[in-house]
Amino acid sequence: MEENQQEEIDLEVKTEEAKKKVTGLLASIKEFMSVLLDIKTNTDRAGAVQTIKDGISMQGHTAWILVFSILIASIGLNANSAAVVIGAMLISPLMGPILGIGLSFGTNDMETLRRSMINLGVMVGLSLLTSFLFFSIPWFQEATPEILARIRPDVRDVFIALAGGLALIIAITRPSPQTNTVAGVAIATALMPPLCAAGYGLAVYNWTYFFGAMFLFIINTIFIALATFVIVEFLNFPNVKYINYAKQKKVVQFASLIAFVILAISVWQFYGLFKENQFHRRATNFVKELKENGISIIDEDEDDYDFNSNTINLVVFGRNVSGEELQKWNEKLPEFGLNETVLNIRQSTDNTDLRAEVKSLSELYTQNQRIIISRDDAIKNKEDKIRLLENELSHFYNNQVPFKEISKEARINYDNLERISYAKRIKTDFNTIDSLTVFGVKWKDKVARKTVDKQEQKLKMWLKVRLKLDTLMVVRE
Incomplete structure (x- = not known):
């Protein structure tokens, strides 16, 4: 126990x-x-405020830098070059007024808010005017993929702008600010390309492009400013004091109201983008299910999924979809979370022309494949011939005798040699063909015959070693 x-x-x-x-x-x-x-310790609040205020102004040198960076970005969008667009974003001064707006709300600084709003308007105006003038030139009015990618906001743009704004204001509040963070945020949030795309929309009178690109720019602007406001409040930046207490109270109330409105708009924008993105994802899954069940769809595009009207519009070919089958698919929409979504399928009762066109394209493809195969065969045959000729040429050069060097060496080694000649003798017994290397030599008359015989035998042995030949003939002239 x-x-x-x-x-x-x-x-x-x-x-x-x-x-x-x-x-x-x-x-x-x-x-x-x-x-x-911890980001509150060693925070340079005064330095951060001064840095942001210094970057608000859009005049003089800054205005020209903005104009040229917008021009470079417009050229990059037109040339479909992401590298050029990124280069333009690295030198653009777009972040200053936006950070100023977030700072002014966080510190109740109405003067900074007024300056920031004015300079933001100037920035937008200059950017739109520059891109509009560039894209007004007829040669530069093609809707490239780089432009089309900037006319429709996505829910991920909200997260990018918010995270980028937070990273930027935190970097500025460091005792030693990180300038490379400013460049990185400028690239990530991509403030400049939407403005260029909006200018393109104005130049080609396409209001869908214009409002879509401006909407993307506004989203980035609001969420960067919101991120700045949040960090300024979190780090307890000192508020601007006014001599008149009543005025200060009104300023604080006005700033709080505006901040609340901006926050409400931001939440509303985020919710709207989230719902649209969710609708497109579900519609894509539904269409994928249709394809797996033998429905052939042509001209498929994201524009087929209309979030505003809550409809999916598809064009099908091949077998006709019956009314019962269409109703069955409409009833299946709620299984994909597409409640009250309407499926519209357009089909032709006579698709003979379409089938003929598909057949023609198939035959053209087959013909092109044959041409490619025959061309490849011709290239291969030529390569084989070249390889054969190279081998024969190599064999020819390997069998060649360096007669000039041989004659010089023979003259040095054999003083009694008067002249030497060289030839290839080809013989056959009508069954095989063989070649024999033959050297003709003439000795000086005064040399004794015994000496000539000895020298000639020695010359023959030397030639065999020198030319690496098993057999050769030396003929006395």
Whole structure:
């Protein structure tokens, strides 16, 4: 009995010790994370305020930098070059007034708000005018993929703008600001391309492009300003003090009202984009299901999914879809979360022309494939011939005798040699053909015959070694 009680006491002691260790570990982790993520310590509030205010103005040099950066971005969009667009964003001064708006709301600074709004308007005006003039030139009015990618906002743009704004204002509040963060945020949030795309919409009188691009720009602007406001409030930036208390109270109330309105608009925009993105994703899954069930769809595009009218419009070919089948698919829409969505299918009772066109394209493709195959065969044959000729040429050069060098060396080694000649003798027994290397030599008349025989035998041996030949003939002239 006493042993059991002692075991229980020991167990309780060990449990308490374990709890203390876990508590200590959690406290250490909490302290570590607090130090790791702390941005209030060593925050340069005065320096951050001055940096933001210095970047608000859009006049003089800054205005010209903006004009040229917009021009570069417009050229990049027209040339469909992402690298050129990124280069333009690196030098653009668009962030200043937007950060000024967020700062002014966080510090109740109406003068900074007034300056920021005026300069933001100037910035937008200059950007639209520059891009409009560029895209008004008829040669530059093609709707490239880079332009089309900037006329329809996406829910991910909200997260990019919010995260980019937070990163930017935190970087500015550091004791030593990170300038590379400003460039990175300018690229990520992509403020400039939507303005250029809006100018393109004005130049080609396409209001859908214009309002879509401006909507994307407004989303980026609002959420960057909102992120700035949140960090300014979190870091307790000092509010601007007014001599007149009543005026200060009105300014605070007005700033709070505007901040609330902007927050409400931001939430509404985010919700709208989220619902539209959700609708497109569900519609895509539904159409994928249609295809898997043998429905052939042509000219499929995201414009077929109309979020505003809650409809899916498809054009099908091949077999006709019966009314019962169409109703069946309409009834299946709620399974994909597409409640009250209407499926509209357009089909032709006579698709003979379409089939003929598809057949013609198929035959043309087959013909082109044959041409490509025959061309490849011709190229292969030519390559084989070239390879054969190269081998024969190599064999020819390998069998050649360097007669000029041989004659010089022979003259040095054999003083009694008067002249030397060289030839290839080809012989056959009518079954095989063979070639033989033949050297003709003439010795000086005054040399004794015995000496000539000895020198000639020595010359023959030297020639075999020098030319790496097993057989050769030396003929006395």
